[in-house]
Structures are given as structure tokens and as C-alpha cells.
Amino acid sequence: MTDTELRQAGDQAAAKGRATAPDGAAGRPARPVKKRRRFGPDTTKGTVAKIVLLGLVDALAVYVLMMLFLSESWGALAVSSAVVLVINWIYLRTGGLPAKYLAPGVLFLLVFQVFVVMFSGYIAFTNYGDGHNSTKDDAIAAIQLTAQKRVPDSPAYKAAVLAKGDSFYLLFTDPDGRVSLGNTETPLEEISDAGTDSTGKANAVDGYRTLNFQEIVANQQSILAITVPVSDDPADGTLRTADGSNAYQFKPALTYDAAADTFTDTESGTVYQDNGKGAFAASNGDTLTTGWKIDVGMDNFARAFTDPSLRGPLLGVILWTFTFAVASVALTFAMGLFLAMTFNREDLKGKKIYRILMILPYAFPAFLSGLVWSGILNPQFGWLNQTLLGGATIGWLTDPTLAKISVLVVNLWLGFPYMFLVCTGALQSLPTELDEAARMDGAGPWRVFRSIKLPLLLVSIAPLLISSFAFNFNNFNVIFMLTGGGPRFADTDRDIGATDILITLVYKVAFGQGTGRDYGLASALAIIIFIIVATVSAISFKQTKALEDVNS
Amino acid sequence: MNGSAPGTVSPAKAPAAVDDTATDHTATGPTTAQDLKALARRRSFGVWFKDKGWRHLVGIAVTLFAIFPLLYVLSAAFNSTGTLVGSNALFSRVDFGNFTALFNDPSRPYARWFVNTMVVGVVTSAATVFLGAMAAYAFSRMRFKGRRIGLLSLLLLQMFPQLLAVVAIFLLLSGISEVIPALGLGSQLGLIMVYLGGALGVNTYLMYGFFNTVPQSLDEAAKIDGASHTQIFFGIIMRLVTPILAVVGLLSFIGISGEFVIASVVLTDPDSQTLAVGLYSFVAQQRSENWGVFAAGAVIAAVPVMALFLFLQRYIVSGLTQGSVKG
Numbered sequence: 001m002t003d004t005e006l007r008q009a010g011d012q013a014a015a016k017g018r019a020t021a022p023d024g025a026a027g028r029p030a031r032p033v034k035k036r037r038r039f040g041p042d043t044t045k046g047t048v049a050k051i052v053l054l055g056l057v058d059a060l061a062v063y064v065l066m067m068l069f070l071s072e073s074w075g076a077l078a079v080s081s082a083v084v085l086v087i088n089w090i091y092l093r094t095g096g097l098p099a100k101y102l103a104p105g106v107l108f109l110l111v112f113q114v115f116v117v118m119f120s121g122y123i124a125f126t127n128y129g130d131g132h133n134s135t136k137d138d139a140i141a142a143i144q145l146t147a148q149k150r151v152p153d154s155p156a157y158k159a160a161v162l163a164k165g166d167s168f169y170l171l172f173t174d175p176d177g178r179v180s181l182g183n184t185e186t187p188l189e190e191i192s193d194a195g196t197d198s199t200g201k202a203n204a205v206d207g208y209r210t211l212n213f214q215e216i217v218a219n220q221q222s223i224l225a226i227t228v229p230v231s232d233d234p235a236d237g238t239l240r241t242a243d244g245s246n247a248y249q250f251k252p253a254l255t256y257d258a259a260a261d262t263f264t265d266t267e268s269g270t271v272y273q274d275n276g277k278g279a280f281a282a283s284n285g286d287t288l289t290t291g292w293k294i295d296v297g298m299d300n301f302a303r304a305f306t307d308p309s310l311r312g313p314l315l316g317v318i319l320w321t322f323t324f325a326v327a328s329v330a331l332t333f334a335m336g337l338f339l340a341m342t343f344n345r346e347d348l349k350g351k352k353i354y355r356i357l358m359i360l361p362y363a364f365p366a367f368l369s370g371l372v373w374s375g376i377l378n379p380q381f382g383w384l385n386q387t388l389l390g391g392a393t394i395g396w397l398t399d400p401t402l403a404k405i406s407v408l409v410v411n412l413w414l415g416f417p418y419m420f421l422v423c424t425g426a427l428q429s430l431p432t433e434l435d436e437a438a439r440m441d442g443a444g445p446w447r448v449f450r451s452i453k454l455p456l457l458l459v460s461i462a463p464l465l466i467s468s469f470a471f472n473f474n475n476f477n478v479i480f481m482l483t484g485g486g487p488r489f490a491d492t493d494r495d496i497g498a499t500d501i502l503i504t505l506v507y508k509v510a511f512g513q514g515t516g517r518d519y520g521l522a523s524a525l526a527i528i529i530f531i532i533v534a535t536v537s538a539i540s541f542k543q544t545k546a547l548e549d550v551n552s
Numbered sequence: 553m554n555g556s557a558p559g560t561v562s563p564a565k566a567p568a569a570v571d572d573t574a575t576d577h578t579a580t581g582p583t584t585a586q587d588l589k590a591l592a593r594r595r596s597f598g599v600w601f602k603d604k605g606w607r608h609l610v611g612i613a614v615t616l617f618a619i620f621p622l623l624y625v626l627s628a629a630f631n632s633t634g635t636l637v638g639s640n641a642l643f644s645r646v647d648f649g650n651f652t653a654l655f656n657d658p659s660r661p662y663a664r665w666f667v668n669t670m671v672v673g674v675v676t677s678a679a680t681v682f683l684g685a686m687a688a689y690a691f692s693r694m695r696f697k698g699r700r701i702g703l704l705s706l707l708l709l710q711m712f713p714q715l716l717a718v719v720a721i722f723l724l725l726s727g728i729s730e731v732i733p734a735l736g737l738g739s740q741l742g743l744i745m746v747y748l749g750g751a752l753g754v755n756t757y758l759m760y761g762f763f764n765t766v767p768q769s770l771d772e773a774a775k776i777d778g779a780s781h782t783q784i785f786f787g788i789i790m791r792l793v794t795p796i797l798a799v800v801g802l803l804s805f806i807g808i809s810g811e812f813v814i815a816s817v818v819l820t821d822p823d824s825q826t827l828a829v830g831l832y833s834f835v836a837q838q839r840s841e842n843w844g845v846f847a848a849g850a851v852i853a854a855v856p857v858m859a860l861f862l863f864l865q866r867y868i869v870s871g872l873t874q875g876s877v878k879g
Binding site: 038039040041042043046064067068071073076097098101102104105106108109111112113114115116117119120123128339342343345347348349350354356357358359360361362363364365366367368369371372373375376378381382383386387413417421467470471474476477480481484503506507510511519522523526529530533534537 | 604607608610611614615617618619621622624625628635636637639640641683684686687689690694696699702708709710711712713714715716717718719720721722723724727730731732745746748749750751752753754756775777778779780781782783784785806809810812813816817828831832835836843846847850853854857858861862865868
């Protein structure tokens with residue numbers, strides 16, 4: 001890493017840009033440059049390959065840009081165009097060699113790691129989630145479409161789904177056997193020559209294709225969206241089907257008043273107003289389920305620490321996340337180091353066999369380990385209770401404390417081989433003279449270990465311990481596959497349990513079954529993790545630097 | 553971590569101390585050769601045990617702990633009783649019932665899951681190795697503005713795994729699928745792109761350390777012969793760093809094939825899912841009834857990864873210890 005090496009880039013740019021002097025070379029012209037060899041010129045093969053690859057990338061880029069243009073996503077279009085231009089500039093200019101090697105990886109890194117983290121940061125300040133998915137206009141349209149009530153005592157129609165070209169039609173048979181056809185754009189129209197099946201349900205019309213069950217399932221969304229106006233007057237309501245075989249008459253239950261920006265219930269007369277929180281609410285506090293996305297500021301963070309159904313469990317989860325991560329690192333490192341010391345003997349028979357067998361858990365896919373252990377530890381049917389303990393019913397995964405211990409043991413099983421390998425490597429790289437010199441000075445083995453080997457070992461292993469901590473802090477698979485975060489806390493109706501760590505909580509809040517998806521809250525929790533991990537890493541890296549300075 | 557250190561050490565210390573005094577004793581205590589021989593015979597087992605025997609005891613105990621769950625799942629896979637309870641008597645019966653059941657259920661396309669996992673894993677890890685190697689080459693062989701900061705930010709970025717941003721990734725992909733469905737939600741290509749966001753980072757750092765051990769004089773010699781930078785990269789460097797390429801490729805393959813969070817969010821259709829998502833959804837609901845079939849699936853899923861791992865074990869161990877510990 002000499003000074004001259006630092007100048008290589010500029011040197012190189014000068015070499016490549018014989019005809020056109022690039023900016024890089026202009027800045028540093030007349031310094032006494034030691035001759036670092038330049039790279040030879042590109043081969044013909046290389047140039048052709050480069051042109052072909054760049055051409056392919058550009059072709060793809062043009063396609064993407066066109067699609068963006070057609071979908072009128074102007075922001076994305078502008079950013080993508082800029083990216084395409086930069087890529088072409090990097091690869092077509094002479095010089096700037098490092099950028100050519102770094103660009104592809106950095107591009108993915110920026111989009112799928114840096115950008116998404118910042119995007120999370122944005123989502124954390126919105127109420128994005130189930131019921132708050134889109135803009136206010138979309139929400140109003142959706143409420144008008146969905147807030148329809150089945151007309152009381154209206155007859156049930158039999159329905160079939162037909163297709164003509166790209167559009168779907170519904171074919172209705174009313175209880176009297178009259179057949180009619182229509183879709184959202186085409187009001188109901190009576191058909192006289194429809195083909196019927198054995199139950200008298202009309203299922204075929206000339207010029208239309210009848211969809212079978214698989215097709216209906218595959219196009220569920222578009223079929224659900226079909227609302228066939230009964231007549232030209234909207235007040236007559238619409239016919240709709242939920243399953244593609246039965247249809248009912250619906251009438252709008254809510255009417256929107258654009259001037260006042262309110263919805264009014266047609267039956268009760270209740271007025272729903274924009275409540276400023278991304279939803280329409282009545283004066284008694286009832287809200288319509290479909291809302292829209294708004295910025296809520298620190299609301300999600302405030303909710304996390306004040307909402308009574310969330311605060312207690314969340315503090316428990318944070319505490320356990322730390323305990324789990326620290327204990328996992330300490331246990332795996334202790335066991336790995338102990339094993340490394342134990343087997344660090346040249347003349348031990350069978351050392352290789354032990355080693356291969358012991359690292360097997362490391363090679364076994366981690367997500368499977370959690371599931372397999374969950375079978376072994378299953379309180380009712382598991383091997384541990386049934387076979388080893390002769391039919392005991394110890395709640396290895398259902399008792400809060402035992403579940404935590406189980407999680408730690410399973411994580412020890414998963415993690416000790418790595419620490420064993422790493423410690424073995426580090427031990428073997430320690431110079432033996434130090435050991436001998438200390439013994440000559442009369443130090444006992446304990447003293448040698450404590451004062452010489454361990455500090456030296458920690459210098460090389462401390463960074464790994466920190467990244468191991470960061471890894472375990474977000475060790476989703478073990479927790480989710482083994483206990484699913486359970487057993488659940490009794491003092492909350494949310495799906496939060498004693499072994500949940502922050503990242504499993506994020507996943508459950510965002511994508512969990514049962515409770516609605518709350519992307520805003522989930523992102524806020526993710527940002528909290530982000531801050532914790534950043535702080536811990538920053539502090540510990542500083543510490544290791546100190547450690548290194550002390551020892552060198 | 554300092555707190556854990558003394559506790560860590562104490563078990564290792566005692567035997568070592570014993571070992572030391574034992575040798576001291578034999579060296580100073582007995583005077584004649586006969587005494588020495590008699591003493592050695594009398595003490596042979598005790599000495600052997602204090603010196604090495606306990607190590608074997610530890611070895612056997614830890615080995616049992618390590619391989620028992622693997623034996624258990626193997627036994628359950630070959631036991632067509634199928635339930636969790638039925639799997640408790642290890643190797644009480646051996647047949648292939650679970651394996652035939654595994655491949656003959658249309659609602660659970662195991663073969664598809666397996667192929668999907670291989671495709672996603674192989675493509676991602678190959679691309680990861682390539683992108684990472686290019687970046688490591690630039691960092692190791694070129695000097696440019698922002699190099700130090702670039703290396704440092706990679707080191708920092710690896711602290712923040714992608715799964716933290718899973719919500720944003722989901723929303724980004726659902727946005728993409730409105731414009732280009734082939735790259736959005738439900739597409740494996742989209743998933744691979746997301747994974748490639750993590751291609752730099754820890755891998756680059758591992759490779760960077762290893763690239764630095766390849767002597768610069770080789771590049772110099774090639775440059776004298778007029779080699780271009782691509783020729784040096786593909787012709788010299790890439791060939792000399794094969795071990796670390798294998799390590800990074802394998803580690804990322806293992807990581808990707810076991811990745812659950814992002815895959816479960818992106819891949820919604822059962823036919824496009826990977827093993828991690830598919831097998832989880834399969835046992836999540838009725839764990840005890842489907843146990844045998846799940847175990848069979850787990851065995852088949854684990855075999856390629858474990859075989860690769862053991863096959864490349866030497867490289868992995870040296871890669872882990874050299875690239876990361878010393879680098």
C-alpha cells in the first residue's frame with residue numbers, strides 16, 4: 001500500500017485515455033510517478049464480449065423503461081433512466097477501471113439493501129398496512145364498490161362465468177328460470193337460447209366460452225370485481241357473485257358526497273367523515289374498514305411503547321432478544337473454544353473423525369434443524385419426553401422458561417461447530433514460542449492461557465464474536481421454526497410470545513396470520529432493531545480496536 | 553465477551569494442569585530405569601486417561617449431541633408409521649413408504665420445491681461469487697478514491713441483514729410486479745435479484761483478504777506480457793483463488809437454500825416455492841401427523857448440502873480461518 005500504488009488509478013487512466021485525456025488524469029499530471037506497470041489493451045474477444053453484454057443490458061433497460069412509461073410511473077422512470085445512463089457511462093468511457101468491477105454488485109447493493117432500508121424508514125412513519133394500502137381516491141372508490149349490502153329477501157341467482165375475448169361475463173339464472181347476461185360495463189340483458197346443465201342452470205351461450213372451476217379460481221380477483229348493474233338506474237343495485245356459482249342482488253349501503261367529503265349510510269343515516277387518520281369515521285368513533293395511507297409521524301414508535309397491549313410484551317421481547325443473542329454467542333464460543341483446546345493435539349487418535357461428526361450440525365440446513373428439534377422436544381409426542389423420559393409431559397416448548405432454554409440449547413447445537421472451527425484455526429495460528437517462553441518464566445498452563453493465549457485469540461476472534469452477535473440478534477429461523485415465538489404471552493391479544501425476538505415480531509406484525517398486516521408498525525420495529533444493532537456494533541468495534549492496540 | 557472468557561477456560565485448564573504435573577513427576581521422581589518402567593505400567597491407564605482419554609470422552613459425548621438429531625430424522629424418514637409418536641422408536645422399521653408418499657401428493661409439489669431451491673440457490677450463489685470476486689479484485693488490486701470508505705461501508709453493511717427490510721422488499725416487489733410482473737412478487741427472478749443485494753458485504757471481505765495473499769508480482773509479470781485487466785482477472789487471479797470462491801459459493805448456497813423470511817414473502821404460489829417455505833408450510837399446521845413425510849423431505853433436502861459441505865470441508869475450514877480470522 002505504497003503512495004505510488006495509490007496513484008495507480010490516475011496512472012491507468014492516463015494510459016488508457018491516449019486520445020481523449022480523461023478528467024482523472026488531468027488532476028495529477030507531473031508528479032514523479034514510479035513506473036507501475038499498466039494493464040495491456042483489451043483483447044478483441046474482450047471488447048466483443050463487453051459490447052454484447054452491454055447491449056443485452058441496454059435492451060433489457062429499454063424494455064423496463066418502456067413499461068415504466070406505459071404505467072406512468074414518472075419517478076421510477078426518471079431514476080431508472082439515470083441509472084441506465086450511469087451504467088453506460090461507466091462501461092463506455094476509458095479509465096475508471098475500479099468502477100467497472102464494482103458497478104454490478106454495488107447496483108444491487110444500493111437497490112436491495114440500502115434503498116430498502118431507507119424505504120423501511122419511510123414506511124415506519126406511515127400507517128401502511130391492511131386497510132391503509134393506497135391513496136384516498138382509491139379508498140373512496142373501493143368503499144363505493146365494496147360497501148354494498150345484499151338486498152333483504154332478494155332471490156338467489158345461479159351464476160356461471162363466461163369469457164369473450166379478454167373480458168369476463170356473468171350468466172345468471174333466476175329462480176323462475178329466466179336467463180340473463182352482463183358484466184360491469186354491460187347492464188343485464190336477457191338471453192333466450194342459453195345452454196343449460198342438468199340442474200336447469202344456464203351455463204353456455206353461443207359466442208362465449210364457459211370457464212371451468214380451475215379458471216374461475218385462477219381469475220378469482222377479476223370475477224369478484226364484476227358487478228352487473230340490474231338496470232340503467234344505479235339505485236336498483238347490482239348482481240354479484242362471490243364464488244362463481246351463486247349470485248345475489250346488492251344495493252349500495254353508503255353514498256359518497258364529494259362536496260362534503262363524507263359517506264352516508266343509506267339505512268341508518270350515519271355520516272362518516274375523514275378523521276385525519278386515514279379513515280372515514282362516524283361521530284361515535286366507528287370507522288369504515290377501508291382507509292388510505294397517510295404519514296403518521298412518530299405514531300408507530302409511540303404506539304410501540306405506549307399501547308398497553310404492546311408495551312409490556314415488546315419490552316419483554318427486547319430483553320429476551322439481548323439475552324438470546326449474548327447467551328448464544330457466549331455458549332457457542334465457550335463450547336467451541338473448549339473443544340478446540342481439547343482436540344488441539346497432533347497425536348490424538350480419531351481427531352479427524354470427531355471433527356467431521358461434530359461439524360455436521362453446521363452443514364445441516366438451519367431451517368430444518370429448528371423443525372427437527374421441534375419434533376424431538378414436542379411435549380406430547382416428542383422423543384425426549386416419550387422415549388428418553390418414559391412418557392413425561394414436560395413442556396419443553398410450552399413453558400416460557402423451558403422454551404427459552406430449549407431455544408438456547410438448539411442454537412448451541414447449531415452454532416458450536418462454527419466456533420469450534422474458528423477457534424481451532426486461531427489456536428493453531430498462535431506462535432508456540434510464546435507458550436514456551438512463558439513456561440520457562442514459570443507460568444502455569446492456566447496463566448499461559450489466561451494471559452497469553454486468550455488475549456491473542458480474542459484479537460483475531462473478537463470481530464467474529466461481534467458479527468455472531470449481530471447474526472443471533474436476528475436469528476429468525478431457529479426461533480420461528482422451533483417455537484414460532486410461543487408460548488404466547490397471556491397479557492396481550494396480539495400474537496407475541498415468550499421466545500419471540502424482535503425480528504420474528506416484525507415478521508408476525510407484517511405478515512402474520514389472523515391479525516391484520518401492519519407494515520407501518522413492523523417497519524418501526526425494524527428501525528428499532530437497526531438502531532440497536534448499529535449502536536452495539538459501533539461500541540464493540542471500538543472496543544476491539546482498543547484490544548488490538550493494547551496487544552500489538 | 554470478556555465476561556464469558558474465564559468461564560470458558562476453566563474446564564480446559566484443569567486437565568492441562570494435571571497433564572503438566574504428571575510429566576513433571578515422571579521426569580524427576582523415579583531414579584532407575586526399572587522403577588520408571590514399573591511406574592509407567594502401573595500408571596499407564598491413569599496417565600493415558602489424564603492425558604488423552606478424557607478427550608475421547610468429551611469427543612464421544614459431543615459427537616452424540618451433534619449427530620443424534622440427524623440420526624433421529626433419518627430414522628423417522630425411513631419409518632412409514634408417519635406420525636411423531638411412531639417415529640420415537642429409532643430404526644424400529646426401515647422402508648421407503650414416506651419417500652413414495654412424498655413425491656405423490658399434488659398439493660405438495662416436493663419435486664418442484666427441490667428444483668426451485670436448486671435453481672435459486674445455484675444462480676444466486678454463482679452470481680454472488682462473480683460479483684463478489686469482481687469487487688474484491690478492484691479493492692485488492694486497484695487504488696482509487698473512496699476505496700477505504702468502500703471497504704469500511706461493506707463491513708458495516710453486513711451488520712444489517714436484508715431481512716430487516718423485509719417489509720420494504722415486499723412493497724418494492726409488489727410495486728415492481730405492477731409494471732413488470734416477471735420481476736415482481738411470486739417470481740423467482742425477483743427473489744434472486746433481492747438476494748443479490750447481499751452479494752457484496754461479508755463475501756467481498758472474505759475474498760478481499762484472500763486476494764491479498766496472491767502475490768502482486770504475478771500480475772506484474774502478466775502485465776509485462778501485455779495482459780489486459782480482464783485477462784489477469786479471469787486467467788490468473790480467479791484460478792489462484794479457487795478455494796475462496798468455493799467457500800463463498802458454498803456458504804451463500806447454504807444461506808440461500810435455507811432462507812425463509814424473504815422467500816416466504818415473495819414466493820406465494822406453492823409451485824414456485826423453495827424447500828424452506830414449502831416444508832415449513834407443510835409441517836406448520838399438523839406437525840405430528842405429517843412427521844414421517846416431512847422427515848423424508850428433510851433428508852432429501854439436506855443430503856446435497858451436507859455432501860457438498862463435507863466434500864469441500866477442507867476449503868471451508870481454511871477459508872473460515874484464513875479469510876476471516878486473519879483478514
